[in-house]
Amino acid sequence: xxxxxxxxxxxxxxxxxxxxxxxxxxxxxxxxxxxxxxxxxxxxxxxxxxxxxxxxxxxxxxxxxxxxxxxxxxxxxxxxxxxxxxxxxxxxxxxxxxxxxxxxxxxxxxxxxxxxxxxxxxxxxxxxxxxxxxxxxxxxxxxxxxxxxxxxxxxxxxxxxxxxxxxxxxxxxxxxxxxxxxxxxxxxxxxxxxxxxxxxxxxxxxxxxxxxxxxxxxxxxxxxxxxxxxxxxxxxxxxxxxxxxxxxxxxxxxxxxxxxxxxxxxxxxxxxxxxxxxxxxxxxxxxxxxxxxxxxxxxxxxxxxxxxxxxxxxxxxxxxxxxxxxxxxxxxxxxxxxxxxxxxxxxxxxxxx
Numbered sequence: 001x002x003x004x005x006x007x008x009x010x011x012x013x014x015x016x017x018x019x020x021x022x023x024x025x026x027x028x029x030x031x032x033x034x035x036x037x038x039x040x041x042x043x044x045x046x047x048x049x050x051x052x053x054x055x056x057x058x059x060x061x062x063x064x065x066x067x068x069x070x071x072x073x074x075x076x077x078x079x080x081x082x083x084x085x086x087x088x089x090x091x092x093x094x095x096x097x098x099x100x101x102x103x104x105x106x107x108x109x110x111x112x113x114x115x116x117x118x119x120x121x122x123x124x125x126x127x128x129x130x131x132x133x134x135x136x137x138x139x140x141x142x143x144x145x146x147x148x149x150x151x152x153x154x155x156x157x158x159x160x161x162x163x164x165x166x167x168x169x170x171x172x173x174x175x176x177x178x179x180x181x182x183x184x185x186x187x188x189x190x191x192x193x194x195x196x197x198x199x200x201x202x203x204x205x206x207x208x209x210x211x212x213x214x215x216x217x218x219x220x221x222x223x224x225x226x227x228x229x230x231x232x233x234x235x236x237x238x239x240x241x242x243x244x245x246x247x248x249x250x251x252x253x254x255x256x257x258x259x260x261x262x263x264x265x266x267x268x269x270x271x272x273x274x275x276x277x278x279x280x281x282x283x284x285x286x287x288x289x290x291x292x293x294x295x296x297x298x299x300x301x302x303x304x305x306x307x308x309x310x311x312x313x314x315x316x317x318x319x320x321x322x323x324x325x326x327x328x329x330x331x332x333x334x335x336x337x338x339x340x341x342x343x344x345x346x347x348x349x350x351x352x353x
Contacts, residue, residue, distance in 0.1 A: 025051045035095045038075070039086040042067045045102045055258030058111035058134040059119055066112060070105060073116055074098045109259040124190070126183050126213050132206040133268045135183035137245040138321045138328050139299050143187050147319050151330050152295045154240040155192070171196050173237075175289070177230065177244040177282065178202075180268060182210030184243050185223050200226040200234070203265070230278075231285050238291050244282060245299040250275035250306060274306040283311065287336035294333040301327055314339055 025047045026034070035041055045067035048054075060066040072079045075094055090098070105112055111134050113119035119128040121135040122144055128134050142148055149155050154172050172195040176185035185199035201207050207225050214220050226233060248271040249257070261269065271277050279298060286296045297319065300307045304318075304326040315335050319328040 052106035110263040131209040132180035173239045175239045197223045276310045290333035
């Protein structure tokens with residue numbers, strides 16, 4: 001027999017290589033013909049977010065929660081009831097509108113809050129757009145869960161409390177520095193009904209948004225808006241409590257921010273090389289604007305390492321919040337004044353040499 005025999009090597013050469021694995025997400029046009037329920041819409045949104053490399057951090061920190069927020073908002077449904085509604089049928093016009101918003105979220109490069117025109121923080125709803133950061137300050141949590149009470153005796157100044165006649169509320173003077181859209185000022189005013197609040201910012205545009213939010217909560221008479229570069233226009237006014245979520249992101253982190261963060265005002269995020277430039281100005285000046293038992297509360301986010309290095313000469317307390325134990329700091333008025341006095345003495349001694 002003249003049969004040709006192939007070597008093992010030649011046989012391998014004739015075999016086809018397997019096709020590379022594929023990852024598939026339906027287009028909106030395809031999906032609209034197949035989605036039937038809220039669950040289908042959420043599943044599609046999660047897949048599209050992953051495919052598009054969407055960034056989170058403006059109200060949610062993952063694609064699943066963001067998808068539920070988007071779908072429920074579009075369909076006028078309460079987010080907290082999604083588990084019970086997940087298998088509810090969706091009409092074709094509802095599905096189309098939701099899929100269009102999902103595509104917009106994947107392509108616009110903006111936080112979902114900007115696309116919806118609203119954000120939620122600790123149960124409070126705020127108008128949100130490019131005039132200010134999306135409300136997300138960790139200080140709101142500290143305000144609402146009594147974390148501040150051990151550090152600020154004036155918080156006990158309710159009816160009949162320190163500083164007020166029996167049966168009357170002692171006024172608590174609060175400053176929300178770098179207020180942006182006014183979210184912290186509003187949380188403070190609502191949660192501390194005996195407080196008089198000043199909300200200041202250097203941005204006229206941000207204060208315009210804050211004014212709209214104040215109107216929504218009917219707080220125009222209790223919260224004063226002030227355009228000011230930090231304390232510049234506060235004169236000699238002093239406060240029991242200064243709250244501040246300042247620009248604190250360091251330069252390296254700023255350069256690596258996802259596009260959703262770049263849609264926010266850069267001046268409200270970047271704090272210089274180590275993130276502490278504006279924080280240093282605030283700490284240097286805050287003591288003059290605090291009452292003797294007053295407190296400065298600063299959000300520093302992920303910059304604890306830089307904060308500790310820059311301000312090793314200070315004493316402070318970390319206020320634990322859900323995202324971590326070193327994201328928010330509290331500094332007493334006495335400590336701030338003492339540190340400022342030492343710097344003044346040191347500066348005078350150096351000048352006299």
